[in-house]
Amino acid sequence: MTVSSSLTDYTINNAETHSLRYPVICIDGPSGAGKGTAAWRLAKTLGYQLLDSGALYRIVGLKAFEAGLISADTQQQPINETALLELTKSLHIAFEPNHDSGRVDIIVNGDIIGEQVRNETVGGYASQIAVFPQVRQALLKLQQDMATRSGLIADGRDMGTVVFPDADVKVFLTASAEARAQRRVTQLITAGQTADFDAILETIKVRDDRDENRTTAPSKPAEDALLIDSSTLDADTVYQRIKEHCQALGICF
Numbered sequence: 004m005t006v007s008s009s010l011t012d013y014t015i016n017n018a019e020t021h022s023l024r025y026p027v028i029c030i031d032g033p034s035g036a037g038k039g040t041a042a043w044r045l046a047k048t049l050g051y052q053l054l055d056s057g058a059l060y061r062i063v064g065l066k067a068f069e070a071g072l073i074s075a076d077t078q079q080q081p082i083n084e085t086a087l088l089e090l091t092k093s094l095h096i097a098f099e100p101n102h103d104s105g106r107v108d109i110i111v112n113g114d115i116i117g118e119q120v121r122n123e124t125v126g127g128y129a130s131q132i133a134v135f136p137q138v139r140q141a142l143l144k145l146q147q148d149m150a151t152r153s154g155l156i157a158d159g160r161d162m163g164t165v166v167f168p169d170a171d172v173k174v175f176l177t178a179s180a181e182a183r184a185q186r187r188v189t190q191l192i193t194a195g196q197t198a199d200f201d202a203i204l205e206t207i208k209v210r211d212d213r214d215e216n217r218t219t220a221p222s223k224p225a226e227d228a229l230l231i232d233s234s235t236l237d238a239d240t241v242y243q244r245i246k247e248h249c250q251a252l253g254i255c256f
């Protein structure tokens with residue numbers, strides 16, 4: 004698997020040793036906490052690259068579903084781990100900033116993957132494949148390589164604990180499941196879609212549970228992370244708190 008950005012290519016087998024060290028800011032936390040929103044604004048302000056690590060897991064989850072390796076029924080067993088790993092390694096993924104959506108566009112094997120990759124169903128596929136240590140290992144180096152070219156804002160579940168344990172700044176951003184479900188409802192209604200609060204809340208809780216309780220790289224704050232509960236904070240306040248924390252740790256805005 005290769006991941007590339009508009010600036011450069013990152014190859015999974017790239018064994019280069021890098022002596023340069025660029026600033027890395029990690030924002031971890033559960034789905035809907037506002038990580039992507041804060042990460043985008045920080046990346047734009049600081050001129051850093053953005054690693055949306057959830058997008059990597061979502062792509063692998065979507066492709067695994069399309070290949071019949073996983074099903075919507077999360078009780079399905081067993082999953083062919085060898086085939087899943089082969090599939091992961093066969094993907095060529097490119098990220099392109101999309102200034103209209105405020106997220107990165109994802110290009111897989113030359114095709115732009117539409118917004119479908121962002122929906123809760125695909126989030127569920129992602130969390131199914133994210134429990135496999137070999138899949139996580141296959142995605143590890145390409146994520147780490149993104150910090151070798153410029154400053155990086157990394158958004159995910161294990162950025163501060165596993166992928167960038169020496170990061171300059173670590174934030175664990177959370178919010179109650181109810182607040183996060185309400186944000187999803189608002190997001191869907193704004194996009195002209197229908198939304199069922201109770202169904203969304205249940206999906207969020209199932210995904211949280213799987214992400215927090217898996218054996219490998221569970222979603223949890225790093226010991227040195229700043230904890231922010233955004234349940235009653237607006238996105239601007241969250242951004243300002245992260246910015247102040249970054250400044251206190253020597254990141255220049």
Ligand SMILES: Nc1ncnc2c1ncn2[C@@H]1O[C@H](COP(=O)(O)OP(=O)(O)OP(=O)(O)O)[C@@H](O)[C@H]1O
Pocket residue numbers: 032033034035036037038039040041057186187190233236237238239241
């Ligand atoms: N502090 C906030 N208060 C209210 N809404 C917010 C806040 N932060 C973000 N949002 C909105 O909540 C929704 C989810 O935010 P965002 O995509 O940034 O979350 P996320 O943590 O990156 O989720 P995921 O991990 O699923 O990608 C978006 O519609 C966003 O505009």
Ligand SMILES: Nc1ccn([C@@H]2O[C@H](COP(=O)(O)O)[C@@H](O)[C@H]2O)c(=O)n1
Pocket residue numbers: 034035056057058060061126129130131133158159160161162210214
């Ligand atoms: N560092 C990460 C990032 C994501 N995951 C898994 O992917 C799912 C989707 O992530 P989003 O941030 O796009 O919502 C998430 O629920 C995790 O299962 C991960 O394991 N590690």
